[in-house]
Structures are given as structure tokens and as C-alpha cells.
Amino acid sequence: MESTVNVGVAHTVAMIGLTATPVSVTASNSAGGSGFTMPQLPDYLADTTTSGIFAAWNNSDLPWPGGAVEIRFDFTPGVSGLGGCELAIAVAVARAAGLAPHDSPPAPTRMYAQLGIDGSLRATRGARPAAFTASTCGDNGVIVAAADHADVGDITGIAIRPAADLRGALRQLRSPTASAKAPTPPSEPLPKVDLHDILGLVQARHGLEIAAAGGHHMILLGAPDAGAVMLAERLPGILPPLTQHQADQVADIRSLAGQPYVGPGLTPPYSAPHHSSTMAAMVGSSTMIPRPGAISQAHNGVLFLDEAAEFRRDVLDTVLPAVAHQHLLITRYGDTIRLPARLHLVMASGMCPKDHPRRDCNCGPAARRYLHRLAGRLMDHVLIRIQLPDPPPYDELCQQSRGDSSATVRARVIAARRAAGERWSGRGADLTNQDVPVSLLRSPRFRLSATTMAPMTDRFADRTIPVRHETRLLRLAWTLADLDGTNSPCVDHVADAMRLGGFDALGGAR
Numbered sequence: 100m101e102s103t104v105n106v107g108v109a110h111t112v113a114m115i116g117l118t119a120t121p122v123s124v125t126a127s128n129s130a131g132g133s134g135f136t137m138p139q140l141p142d143y144l145a146d147t148t149t150s151g152i153f154a155a156w157n158n159s160d161l162p163w164p165g166g167a168v169e170i171r172f173d174f175t176p177g178v179s180g181l182g183g184c185e186l187a188i189a190v191a192v193a194r195a196a197g198l199a200p201h202d203s204p205p206a207p208t209r210m211y212a213q214l215g216i217d218g219s220l221r222a223t224r225g226a227r228p229a230a231f232t233a234s235t236c237g238d239n240g241v242i243v244a245a246a247d248h249a250d251v252g253d254i255t256g257i258a259i260r261p262a263a264d265l266r267g268a269l270r271q272l273r274s275p276t277a278s279a280k281a282p283t284p285p286s287e288p289l290p291k292v293d294l295h296d297i298l299g300l301v302q303a304r305h306g307l308e309i310a311a312a313g314g315h316h317m318i319l320l321g322a323p324d325a326g327a328v329m330l331a332e333r334l335p336g337i338l339p340p341l342t343q344h345q346a347d348q349v350a351d352i353r354s355l356a357g358q359p360y361v362g363p364g365l366t367p368p369y370s371a372p373h374h375s376s377t378m379a380a381m382v383g384s385s386t387m388i389p390r391p392g393a394i395s396q397a398h399n400g401v402l403f404l405d406e407a408a409e410f411r412r413d414v415l416d417t418v419l420p421a422v423a424h425q426h427l428l429i430t431r432y433g434d435t436i437r438l439p440a441r442l443h444l445v446m447a448s449g450m451c452p453k454d455h456p457r458r459d460c461n462c463g464p465a466a467r468r469y470l471h472r473l474a475g476r477l478m479d480h481v482l483i484r485i486q487l488p489d490p491p492p493y494d495e496l497c498q499q500s501r502g503d504s505s506a507t508v509r510a511r512v513i514a515a516r517r518a519a520g521e522r523w524s525g526r527g528a529d530l531t532n533q534d535v536p537v538s539l540l541r542s543p544r545f546r547l548s549a550t551t552m553a554p555m556t557d558r559f560a561d562r563t564i565p566v567r568h569e570t571r572l573l574r575l576a577w578t579l580a581d582l583d584g585t586n587s588p589c590v591d592h593v594a595d596a597m598r599l600g601g602f603d604a605l606g607g608a609r
């Protein structure tokens with residue numbers, strides 16, 4: 100029996116990890132047979148996808164083509180990342196059925212939106228990276244949900260064509276209309292804060308500057324009102340501004356997390372999940388559109404964990420791959436996606452379970468047990484450990500000095516990072532003292548003299564500091580030298596590194 104097959108193709112993107120990857124969808128409508136199938140997908144996924152699209156189609160008063168409809172992608176899809184392809188699947192069917200014009204070569208119209216069962220185009224996480232991909236592919240235009248227009252309106256090099264529903268999208272294909280001006284996004288979400296606002300806390304402010312300069316992670320220990328939050332919020336403002344590429348990554352991650360676009364800011368992001376956060380909230384989830392969690396939302400910026408000892412242990416440990424390898428892996432149904440997570444970790448914790456100021460604490464062994472909750476492999480990556488003093492009475496506080504402004508500190512941070520980058524890689528500020536490989540850090544060329552190392556080796560000899568901490572103390576000593584503008588750490592830098600590492604007042608490693 101001879102049967103005719105009508106074919107329609109539409110272009111969209113799949114989210115592979117957090118990367119919007121161009122894909123095409125082909126609908127084949129054959130006169131013989133029946134059904135609406137997606138043979139490349141597992142049954143449960145094909146069933147939900149086809150029934151959703153079928154409902155949207157019917158509720159748009161469109162005539163479903165007779166015969167069988169089969170959908171194929173031009174790649175082997177995983178089980179995640181196809182959520183934004185729904186509009187393209189419906190359009191491919193419409194083209195096969197003769198209800199919409201085919202793309203005219205060489206430049207297709209790309210589309211990215213989820214369909215509501217009422218036929219509307221739903222606001223779809225990831226619209227921004229999708230539209231970016233369309234612009235780099237040299238496409239003719241990109242159709243997105245009208246609700247996503249504000250998130251993508253400032254992307255150049257591509258015509259943005261918002262549509263409210265499936266019928267509106269088909270109209271856009273028949274007679275493309277220039278997009279109206281997108282609503283202006285609001286300015287950056289972080290309140291303007293400055294290091295200059297902070298009174299006193301000289302040692303902690305210095306610690307923050309060292310963390311920024313070396314790319315180091317830190318913990319602030321003290322009473323809840325001792326100022327840890329205030330300090331952590333000011334770290335993004337003293338980090339080097341984002342490059343355009345980093346800022347684009349941050350905007351893409353916000354888009355995938357379902358947060359509104361906040362304009363082309365170059366301030367590093369700040370992510371501060373609550374201690375009751377679940378693992379999924381921290382790591383993210385791999386669904387029809389991958390959702391980055393709090394850790395990836397700190398990519399290129401700061402992850403602040405307040406009351407760190409109150410986090411569930413397994414939740415806290417989700418941060419470990421980020422600080423050790425600068426990315427996270429999520430596995431679901433055998434499908435593994437990789438999320439970027441290059442960040443500054445700042446933790447804060449009270450010194451005891453009852454949050455006593457240090458002078459009033461009578462918790463004894465319970466306080467030790469409380470801090471011990473933080474011990475482990477994560478703490479091995481936290482180089483700077485600072486004890487905040489109890490807050491003084493108000494009139495005394497007002498007498499305390501203010502330090503440099505964030506802009507002044509940031510200039511020193513940028514200079515120190517440049518010095519480190521030139522030394523380790525000769526390529527500018529991209530390799531920090533935190534990231535430099537151990538082999539390079541300890542190579543003969545950068546070995547410190549026995550005299551310089553004496554404060555550390557003495558403590559190794561009398562076993563008051565475990566030798567395994569040598570590398571992290573060396574990293575800190577180099578950052579102190581970079582901030583001082585010297586070529587190599589001196590004996591004072593080594594001694595200061597031990598103080599910052601929590602090896603004097605606290606005595607030994609925690």
C-alpha cells in the first residue's frame with residue numbers, strides 16, 4: 100500500500116546541563132496508521148509530552164492531521180532538558196499538516212517555550228540562554244513566550260518575537276512582526292553596601308580582603324550579631340568585576356533558576372541559602388529543564404552559609420565538589436548533567452549551640468561538639484578562620500574606626516590577583532592562589548627558604564599543627580605577599596598565614 104508522508108521541521112534548543120544546544124525536531128505525518136509518538140524517548144516521558152501538546156493543540160482550535168504523527172530529534176536526547184522544545188514540536192506538526200509555512204533557508208526561526216494545556220506559551224526557564232544560542236546561530240528570529248520578553252529583550256543580533264499562545268506563534272511564522280520594545284529590567288538586586296559602613300572588626304575586614312585576593316574560602320565564628328552577615332554581603336563588592344562572559348553565565352543561570360533578569364550588571368552574584376535548605380535546593384535538579392540550585396547560583400560569586408553548623412550534614416557536603424572541583428554533577432535516571440560552580444564559600448557559625456556571646460558561654464563540651472559538626476573534608480578547603488569579637492556596647496561601637504571603602508579594597512584585590520595570575524600562569528588574573536595546582540605551588544622555583552618557613556616547620560616538628568596543612572598555609576602566605584606587593588612571602592607572611600588559618604588562638608586544627 101502506498102502512503103504519503105508529509106514532513107515538518109522546527110528548530111529549538113535543548114538544555115544540556117546549563118548549555119542551550121541547538122537541535123531540530125522533525126514531525127512525520129503518514130496517511131496510513133494512527134497515533135502521536137516520540138520513539139526516541141522513554142515511554143513515560145513520550146506519553147506526558149505528547150498528551151500535553153495534544154491538549155494544547157485541541158484547545159487552540161487547530162485541526163489535528165489524520166494518520167500517524169511521529170516526532171524525532173536530530174540528536175539522541177537524554178531524559179532532561181527537552182522542556183523548552185514543546186512549542187517546536189507543535190510547530191513541526193503544524194508544518195507537516197500545512198498549517199504553517201516552512202523555514203526559508205538559510206536562516207530558520209528558532210523557538211523556545213513550554214505549552215500550557217490551554218494552548219498558551221508558558222514562561223519558560225532558560226529563555227535567555229536559548230535566545231543567546233539563537234543569536235550565535237545566525238537565526239532569522241526567535242519566538243519566546245510573551246512572559247519571557249523582558250528576560251531576553253536586550254539580546255542583540257536576533258529578532259525577538261514574543262507570542263502569547265500557539266496560534267500567536269503560528270501567526271508570527273506566517274507574517275513576522277518586529278518585536279515591541281521589551282520592558283526595562285530592574286537594576287541589580289543587591290542593596291548597595293560598602294565595607295566603609297562597618298565599624299571596627301579590623302581583623303575580619305582584613306580577612307575578607309585576603310579571601311577576595313586569593314580566591315580563598317573562609318569561616319567567621321562568633322555570636323549571631325557579631326557582624327558575619329554584614330561582612331559576607333560585602334564580599335561581592337570587593338571582588339574583581341565580572342567579565343562579559345561571566346556576566347552572561349550568571350544571567351543564564353538566573354534565567355534557568357526562574358529568577359527575573361536584572362540587567363547587565365558586572366557585580367558577582369551572592370547566594371545565601373537558609374540552613375533548612377534541602378539537597379535539591381542546594382544542588383539543583385535535572386528535570387525537563389535543569390534547575391540550578393543555590394550553589395550554582397553562586398557561580399562566579401559568593402556562596403554564604405549562615406549558621407553553617409545547623410545545616411544537615413549531607414546538605415552541607417553538597418558544597419564539597421564545588422570547592423574541590425568547581426562544578427557539580429547531578430544524576431537522574433542515568434542521565435548526568437554538569438553544573439558550573441566556581442565560587443567563594445563564606446560560612447558563619449556561632450561558637451556554641453545556644454548562640455551565647457563568648458564571654459557568657461557556659462556550654463563546655465557541648466560547644467566543642469557543636470563546632471565539631473563542621474569538621475570534615477569541607478573545612479579542609481576553608482583556609483581563613485576568623486573569630487569575631489563579641490559586639491561592644493553601642494556607645495563604644497560608635498567610637499570604633501571605619502576602614503577603607505569597597506572601591507579602595509577592590510583595587511588592591513585586583514592588583515594582588517594580577518600578580519598571582521602572572522606568576523602562576525603568565526596569563527593575567529585567571530589563576531588564583533586557591534586554584535594553583537599543588538605541583539606548581541611546591542615546585543623548586545617557588546620553594547621558600549628554611550628561615551622563611553621556620554614558624555610553620557617549628558609547629559610541624561612539635562606536632563601542634565598537622566603537616567597536611569602545609570599546602571593551604573602556603574597558599575595563604577602567597578596571597579599575603581601579593582597584597583603587600585612583594586615577590587615572595589617573608590617570615591611574617593608565613594606567621595600571619597598561620598594566624599589566619601586559625602592556628603594561634605584556637606590552637607591546632609579543628
Ligand SMILES: [Zn+2]
Binds near residue numbers: 451466
Ligand atoms: Zn554557649
